[in-house]
Structure formats: C-alpha cells, structure tokens
Amino acid sequence: MSNYTRRELVLARLRGEETELTPATLGFEGDVAERLDAHYGSKSWRENVPNDVISTCPFDVERRQVIDGTHDRDRFGSVWRRDMRPFHLDKPGLQKSSFEGYDFPAVEDFLDPERERQTREDMRMFADRFRTICFGFGLFERTWTIRGFEESLMDAAADPDFYEELVERIFQLHMRFVEISVAYPIDGIKFSDDWGDQRGVILGPELWRRFIKPRLAKLYAKVHEAGMLTLSHCCGSVVDIIPDLIEIGLDSLESVQPEARGMNPYDLKKKFGRNITFWGGLGSQSTIPFGTPDEIRSEVGRLCAEMGRGGRYILAPAKSLQPETSTANAIAVVEAFKEHVFAV
Secondary structure, three states: OOOOOHHHHHHHHHOOOOOOOOOEEOOEOOOHHHHHHHHHOOOHHHHHOOEOEEEEOOEOOOOOEEOOOOEEEOOOOOEEEOOOOOOEEEEOOOOOOOOOOOOOOOHHHHEOHHHHHHHHHHHHHOOOOEEEEEEEEOHHHHHHHHHOHHHHHHHHHHOHHHHHHHHHHHHHHHHHHHHHHOOOOOOEEEEEOOOEOOOOEOOOHHHHHHHHHHHHHHHHHHHHHOOOEEEEEEOOOOHHHHHHHHHHOOOEEEEOOOOOOOOOHHHHHHHHOOOOEEEEEEOOOOHHHHOOHHHHHHHHHHHHHHHOOOOOEEEEEOOOEOOOOOHHHHHHHHHHHHHHHHOO
C-alpha cells in the first residue's frame, strides 16, 4: 500500500508521478446523498467518500441580500431567482455599457469574519488533504453576471473598450482575492470560470486570448510566486485553448467534460498529459445517468488505469452526482471510487 498521505498523493500526481492509489473527489447534489443514506442504512458511508482536494473560501463573493420570497440581489447589483435550478439571472446590475453612476465593489465589500474563521478551521481540520481556496465566478463569468449573458457577448464584439475595462476591473478584484488567499496555509488556488459550452470557447479563442488570457497569466503568476499551485474548474469544450492554459501556468484543469467537443479525456491525456493535470472525466451527461452499474465500474477502472499513467490525473465526475442519477448508478459510482481510490 502507498505511504502517501492523501495530500501527498495529490501533490505527487500534480508533479507527474505515477502513484499506487488514485486521488479523487466526489460530490453530490439534490437528494442523491439522502437516497444513499437510505440504501446503506446510515450516513457512515460518507466517511469513506474520497475528497482529497478541499475547497473553502474566506470571502462572501456574492454578498446577496434577500429582496422577496424568490429574489436576491448580489453586491454587483444583479437580481437572481433562487427558486430555480440552476440559478437564474433575472436582471443584470449594469444595464448599459457605461460605469457612470455604477458602484463597482471593492474587496472590502466581500470580507466576512465568520467565513475567515471557518476557512482557518477547515485548514486545520483537513491538514492531511490538498487544501485550496476557491472564490467562484471568474473573469469571463463575472462579466455576464454583471451585464447579462447576451449583452456581455455583444460588448466583447461591438464595444471592446468597455468590455476590456469591465474585465480589468474584475481582474483587479480577483488579484486582491488572490493576495489575501495566499496568506492562508493552503496548497493552491482553485479558480472557476466556465469559458466553454458543448461546442467550444463561448467568447471564441481569439477574444478569450485578447481579454482573458493575459489577466489569467498574471493571476497564475501571483499564485506561483507564493509557492502554490493553480487549479481551475471549467465546463464545456476548451480544447482549443488548452495550449494557452499550459503556456500561462495552469497546473490542473477540472471538469474535463467528455461529452463536449474535443474533450475526450484519453485523447487529452495523450496530447497534453505531460504538461497539465486533468481532474474529472467521468461523464455526467453520459456514463453516470445513462450507463449501467457495470459500465460505470468499468469506466472508473479505465480512467484510473489509463489516465493515471505518468501521473497528472485526479479522478472525479465531470460534475457532482446530479439529482437525476438513479440510486443504483450512484451506488455504483461510490463503490467503484472506493475500490480504485483506497485499494489496488
């Protein structure tokens, strides 16, 4: 058996080392965990669910205030429906492509003493895990939460000077998040920004390279200067910009949604696996909801064997187990993870 702690296991994979055991994360949404409680007869099974990467946050990055029974307003002025899944932007905070009269928040608006206390407690409790701080909505996503999805894309194409200033303001805020975060006893910063949809990069690779890439490079450099690692969640197809992400220093790409164009994890491993760690790859739109339990167990085994060669792989579903996951398939995922993560 491996002598690595679970934290050391993740670090070894990120360095490109093959390890006997597979580091992994596994999350649940909706009522999936409760149905598994009923199946196993208690909550004790949860103690053996692998979560080798711990993410926490000392900031309240939304600072939402309740408006009425179904609506919240975030600190950027945007109104959200909280009675829908997924969350739904009802009214963007910035109605026109101008900052005149708009109160853009500062980092102080998001500081939260209770979250800071809880983050330090999490760092202490999970000292044997790979610890990260994650503050959600990245440079691209935050543009559309402020301006609206269609409006932000039109800004990028038709009013690039305004869009550049919007991204720059968000970048400056995130740089302060990073500067505060690296003072904590963590191993890395987990960024989160869904650049892709099923077809490709939503902004398009060229606009992404113009507006997002140079600022990400500075954020990643700040993390590396602190001796820490960079990880990023991103759904969808981003195969066109993976070389760019490697160039600017992303250590691990999380989600690896296999149903999206060009995101077959085994192909990605062959092309890029020497230079970046892939984290995820178990299909949340295919294998998990529509596969048989045997197919799930087989795919988990294949991911561990093939993606784990040469290190640089962390096992996970592309998304946490969704509410539509059948109980039988959820059991298969849990049991397969236990088999491959904790024993060989």
